[in-house]
Amino acid sequence: MTAKSQTEWTGEPSELLRVGEGFRLADVDPDATPGYDGGKKDGKGDLDAGVEELDELQERLFAQSRVVDDSPAVLLVLQAMDSAGKGGIVRHVIGAVDPQGVQLKAFKAPSAEERAHDFLWRIEKEVPRPGYIGVFDRSHYEDVLIGRVRELASPEEIERRYGAIVDFEKRLTDAGTRIVKVMLHISSDEQKARLMERLDRPDKHWKYNPGDVDERQLWPAYMDAYQTVFERTSTPNAPWYVVPANAKWYARLAVQALLLEALEEIDPQWPAADFDVEAEKARLAAT
Amino acid sequence: MTAKSQTEWTGEPSELLRVGEGFRLADVDPDATPGYDGGKKDGKGDLDAGVEELDELQERLFAQSRVVDDSPAVLLVLQAMDSAGKGGIVRHVIGAVDPQGVQLKAFKAPSAEERAHDFLWRIEKEVPRPGYIGVFDRSHYEDVLIGRVRELASPEEIERRYGAIVDFEKRLTDAGTRIVKVMLHISSDEQKARLMERLDRPDKHWKYNPGDVDERQLWPAYMDAYQTVFERTSTPNAPWYVVPANAKWYARLAVQALLLEALEEIDPQWPAADFDVEAEKARLAAT
Numbered sequence: 001m002t003a004k005s006q007t008e009w010t011g012e013p014s015e016l017l018r019v020g021e022g023f024r025l026a027d028v029d030p031d032a033t034p035g036y037d038g039g040k041k042d043g044k045g046d047l048d049a050g051v052e053e054l055d056e057l058q059e060r061l062f063a064q065s066r067v068v069d070d071s072p073a074v075l076l077v078l079q080a081m082d083s084a085g086k087g088g089i090v091r092h093v094i095g096a097v098d099p100q101g102v103q104l105k106a107f108k109a110p111s112a113e114e115r116a117h118d119f120l121w122r123i124e125k126e127v128p129r130p131g132y133i134g135v136f137d138r139s140h141y142e143d144v145l146i147g148r149v150r151e152l153a154s155p156e157e158i159e160r161r162y163g164a165i166v167d168f169e170k171r172l173t174d175a176g177t178r179i180v181k182v183m184l185h186i187s188s189d190e191q192k193a194r195l196m197e198r199l200d201r202p203d204k205h206w207k208y209n210p211g212d213v214d215e216r217q218l219w220p221a222y223m224d225a226y227q228t229v230f231e232r233t234s235t236p237n238a239p240w241y242v243v244p245a246n247a248k249w250y251a252r253l254a255v256q257a258l259l260l261e262a263l264e265e266i267d268p269q270w271p272a273a274d275f276d277v278e279a280e281k282a283r284l285a286a287t
Numbered sequence: 288m289t290a291k292s293q294t295e296w297t298g299e300p301s302e303l304l305r306v307g308e309g310f311r312l313a314d315v316d317p318d319a320t321p322g323y324d325g326g327k328k329d330g331k332g333d334l335d336a337g338v339e340e341l342d343e344l345q346e347r348l349f350a351q352s353r354v355v356d357d358s359p360a361v362l363l364v365l366q367a368m369d370s371a372g373k374g375g376i377v378r379h380v381i382g383a384v385d386p387q388g389v390q391l392k393a394f395k396a397p398s399a400e401e402r403a404h405d406f407l408w409r410i411e412k413e414v415p416r417p418g419y420i421g422v423f424d425r426s427h428y429e430d431v432l433i434g435r436v437r438e439l440a441s442p443e444e445i446e447r448r449y450g451a452i453v454d455f456e457k458r459l460t461d462a463g464t465r466i467v468k469v470m471l472h473i474s475s476d477e478q479k480a481r482l483m484e485r486l487d488r489p490d491k492h493w494k495y496n497p498g499d500v501d502e503r504q505l506w507p508a509y510m511d512a513y514q515t516v517f518e519r520t521s522t523p524n525a526p527w528y529v530v531p532a533n534a535k536w537y538a539r540l541a542v543q544a545l546l547l548e549a550l551e552e553i554d555p556q557w558p559a560a561d562f563d564v565e566a567e568k569a570r571l572a573a574t
Contacts, residue, residue, distance in 0.1 A: 208562070
């Protein structure tokens with residue numbers, strides 16, 4: 001199993017959730033919990049169990065990069081409709097990792113300066129350094145999602161971007177960054193319930209934006225745009241994973257499992273000392 | 288009490304640890320646990336109890352800044368000799384906060400470009416945005432600590448920097464940033480033991496640098512430099528706190544308490560909705 005201490009998995013999340021040939025987003029049930037036999041309580045327990053593994057793997061990844069040149073990095077890309085749970089992933093999965101090894105970037109609507117550059121200009125600046133786990137909360141994919149649905153660019157420009165993204169990600173992975181692209185998939189009804197909860201609770205009002213309802217009314221267009229993103233940009237080196245996310249506990253557990261698998265494949269090692277350990281002990285003892 | 292759910296405090300950490308008139312670093316016992324009656328086990332329990340409070344205060348701080356202009360921020364400055372536990376503070380105190388509300392910056396030796404600018408140039412770029420908790424792991428104080436001890440700048444330039452720092456921090460606090468400056472204070476013997484442990488454990492070798500022993504041999508000069516920093520830069524608006532740090536659990540608990548107090552004084556509130564809640568409920572219901 002990927003997550004050795006997680007007990008209720010019956011299949012590999014990376015295989016079950018990966019976007020491959022013939023993938024249809026419309027066929028994914030947002031309520032499902034693919035490959036996981038347990039319920040919410042098991043899921044929370046397994047998430048806790050995974051924290052320790054993730055912690056050690058992250059520290060090894062970081063340690064290795066301090067000593068070994070051209071060490072790998074990990075980049076987690078999170079995309080989703082509003083309220084699908086990106087924040088919860090950052091809080092509960094990434095938040096359990098030593099912040100010193102994480103580079104988190106939330107991409108908002110581009111500034112005037114950013115818009116004056118190619119869409120990948122601001123992205124390039126935020127790719128994780130060797131040894132780090134980078135997290136993009138939204139990403140360059142906004143430029144082919146809202147960019148397409150809201151017609152913020154011409155169809156020709158949107159077309160160009162799919163290819164540019166594939167080339168960009170190829171360059172990153174060739175240079176040693178492992179990319180894990182996740183779409184959290186909720187149902188339209190679930191979003192409605194979550195937005196309504198934000199309106200019902202004064203301590204959640206700040207998370208609500210009237211524009212959320214406008215975007216919501218374009219749901220089918222967004223699903224089409226995601227489908228095209230998957231077809232054009234899910235590559236062997238940078239595959240997409242669609243994670244059913246109506247059950248928050250499952251989405252968190254699944255993303256943790258995907259990260260664990262990425263790190264296990266890197267298999268980072270404690271680096272050998274690049275100094276004479278015994279000589280240093282003697283120097284230190286003499287102080 | 289500052290931290291309402293923390294039970295073993297007998298005094299205010301902010302009063303007991305603050306650098307005031309006549310402060311002498313040499314008089315601080317790195318083994319002490321000022322104002323705290325409990326031991327390690329109590330301390331860990333109280334740290335856990337503080338996490339929830341810190342979590343809510345941070346979320347309120349962030350929420351307020353999303354709606355209210357010119358909202359406050361918090362900046363925690365961490366300075367210490369090697370192995371004093373800055374990393375543990377980041378991991379265990381800051382790591383318990385939602386990473387989406389934290390801006391963490393570890394300052395290393397300045398680059399050639401950074402050295403070509405005034406020493407505050409690279410610092411200014413990293414000050415926290417409104418609503419964020421910024422954390423400096425090392426800071427502009429390196430420029431009057433190692434800068435002085437290693438004579439990286441002339442005495443006149445070091446002199447100039449104390450005043451420049453006071454002015455800089457005054458500007459930040461005037462603009463709404465609450466600054467909490469912490470020196471973690473360990474004894475020279477404790478450092479020796481911690482560095483030796485790094486040499487004894489292959490999984491810690493990457494944290495060891497032969498230069499650590501060179502710096503260690505300048506211990507008295509560093510203590511002098513810290514003493515001068517305290518005399519010149521501990522101001523009412525941006526005071527220094529010296530936290531005894533031989534007991535890691537105490538240092539973490541004390542820094543958490545200082546952060547809690549800073550946030551309680553800001554007293555951030557859930558912001559009122561800047562839209563018509565009932566109208567939005569009706570719009571959402573109609574989708």
